[in-house]
Amino acid sequence: MIDVAVFNAHPAHRIRRAGVVAAVRHVAKGERRRQAAVSVVFVGNRTSARMNRRFLGHEGGTDVITFPLGEGRLIEGEVYVNLDRARAQAREYGVRFADEVCRLVVHGTLHLFGYDDGTVALERRMKRHEDRYVGVLTGERGHGRI
Numbered sequence: 001m002i003d004v005a006v007f008n009a010h011p012a013h014r015i016r017r018a019g020v021v022a023a024v025r026h027v028a029k030g031e032r033r034r035q036a037a038v039s040v041v042f043v044g045n046r047t048s049a050r051m052n053r054r055f056l057g058h059e060g061g062t063d064v065i066t067f068p069l070g071e072g073r074l075i076e077g078e079v080y081v082n083l084d085r086a087r088a089q090a091r092e093y094g095v096r097f098a099d100e101v102c103r104l105v106v107h108g109t110l111h112l113f114g115y116d117d118g119t120v121a122l123e124r125r126m127k128r129h130e131d132r133y134v135g136v137l138t139g140e141r142g143h144g145r146i
Helices: 017-030 045-056 083-093 097-112 120-138
Strands: 002-008 036-043 064-068 075-082
Touching: 002 017, 017 036, 017 097, 017 120, 036 045, 036 097, 045 064, 045 075, 045 083, 064 097, 075 083, 075 097, 083 097, 097 120
Parallel strands: 002 036, 036 075
Antiparallel strands: 064 075
16 A cells, blocks of 8 residues: 655645645556555745755755655655745746656655665666656656646
């Protein structure tokens, strides 16, 4: 069972639960994960910067922060998506806001499932998987949009 909880903690933007659940479950299926409990929390720049400083020792906001909470067969974790950064990145990359949010949800979910982007080689590998999942989710054959 893939359990997905969605929390809209951003002061202005609200993201539909159904699209987020579909995205996390699509990644879980593609990664052959049968058990996971994932919470996706949508935040703004201020919360993201505070979390980034407190938990990672970095200054400023970031687009997504992932916290794995368990190990073993059941994957548990939290994915914090910064909607302010997502909006800016969507403009920068020339993509829809919803598609950028989808990319960040997929990226955070991949981190929970063990992917790392700490080196160039690992980042390339993760990006290939991310692009594949996002392409299906945001394309005409998609399972729903965020």
